[in-house]
Amino acid sequence: MSGKAMLLLISGFTMLMMVVANNFNTVSGRVTDNYVDYFNKTTSHNIAISGANMAANLLFLDSTWNAGIPNKNYQGGKLNVTVQTIDAYKNIKRITSVGIFRRDTSKVEVTFAPSKFSKFAYYSIYEGTNIWWMNKDTVWGPFHTQDILRAANHPVFFGKASSKGGIKYYTNQATDKPYFYGGYEQGVDLSLPTNGVTALKTPAQNNGLYFNGNNSGQGTVYLKFSGDYLLYRYSTMTPYDSVHLPTAAPNGVIYVDNGVARIQGTVKGAYTIACSGTSSGKGTIWLDDDIVYSKDPRTDPTSTDMLGIVAQSNVWITDNTPNRSNINIHASIYVQNGGFGAEKYDTRPVSGTINLLGGIIQNTRQAVGTFNSGVIKTGFSKSYRYDTRFMTASPPFFPGTGGYEIVSWYE
């Protein structure tokens, strides 16, 4: 009897212990499952991100790449990348990268748009060995230099900044480190295209306004924007002729071929004025007076006025009477071989301030005035403000980088 009781007792305890042990095992297993589940999700996500990065790199290297990456084994999972053109007119592309790991799937979508130089608030190839970005300098939009970014006493960059040559500090990092509010990348190689200006010739001849500087007596063109009209002449001794710009240049391109352009006025609409030529001062655009929008986008957000000034040689602020008391410039300025500066910057009288709304993209940084102990002695002071519309829009046919930039990353 007692033997049976003992047997029952032991069996009962054994059963009880098995239930408890099973419970522990189940709980322990679920804890592990939980970790495994998180690991699977993270891994599939990482595979998708890796695919997007690989595809983005391929698209950066070859802007025509559209093969995708089909069904690739990667990190113990599978990777599928497709490339679509979602807007053929604007040439917007989208990469969709799907990462699969065990039972989990993750997707990353990256949208690309053609990159234009007009997005830069400031761009240069050569900065000059002795020009430093100082604590008084603030750049409000994207910045890039192919040179070294020389920083002294904490200059401020509100847009994304990049440089090919890294950063050089005047004294040391602690006292000179720039404040990057839009991020910073070094080693970025983004050179100016050699055909940035001449590429506009064909659009101007086809559906824009074309001035041939090779014609006798037409080497210099005086252009005055006046609302919907463009006044032009080839000599200050003759009266202006005029064209209705929306009719004469429906694609918005005005091109002076192998000549000199002297411009001023009030721009209504979106236009790019380009000037080609490299010899004897040709390819230069002179700013004879203010050139401004009919609606200032800072006060009127509905403004669609937009101007690109694209020169092969230089863009100079003319040393003349109208420019002796400030100059207002609303445009993104692109100079392929030279830079943007003031004529006779070191001998002209103190001329007020350059009020620029737009950006400067130039080969070589140029001077606009001289200073002594912080006091202006000749030329201009600077007040450059970035036109934030250039982050998402550009003047017609404004030179592009030839590549794409990421405008949206969804994961």
Added chain:
Amino acid sequence: MGYSTILDILASIVMGGILLNTVLQLSDSAAEKTYNYSGELSLQQNLATVAQVIEYDFRKMGYCANWQNFPDPSKAIAAADSSSIKFYTDYDNDGDIDSIRYYLGSTSELTSTPNPRDRLLYRVVNNQTPNEVNLGITQFYLIYFDALGDTVHLPIANPGIISSYEINIRVESVYAYDEKYSSAYWRQIRLVARNLKNR
């Protein structure tokens, strides 16, 4: 016979007592282990859930389905502190910019749970009522880094300087056996929202 019976009874009582004590200890131990194991399971699930929710939102910082509506994503972070952050994103992918704010409540808000350290983590979308997340969070700590990888010191006057951040979360069991709270820790060492500095 009489002595033998009494000795048998006494021995049975002693043996029964030992057996009963063993059973009781076993029961107590089983209850504790079950409680702790279950608590740890909840803890892990809570931590994984919080991590996934936070990663999902934070990665979208600066994102907008209609990217032209968000011309300068570097301004996506509106405010940042050690235990709170507000940023702009298109969280529902509809092309409109939304704001999301995370902040940690005080310990006094959660007196209903035995754990004296757990707090409510709030998630606020636009101007909606804050969503309370009570997952046993005892720490939600953010560290920010600038474009050169240096730590950004608090308070942050201009959040645009933030390029990446570290997220630290500690979760403890809300209830515990004998006040022995289990805890788990999750840290995202460098989270870089891809849209934040892409243009």
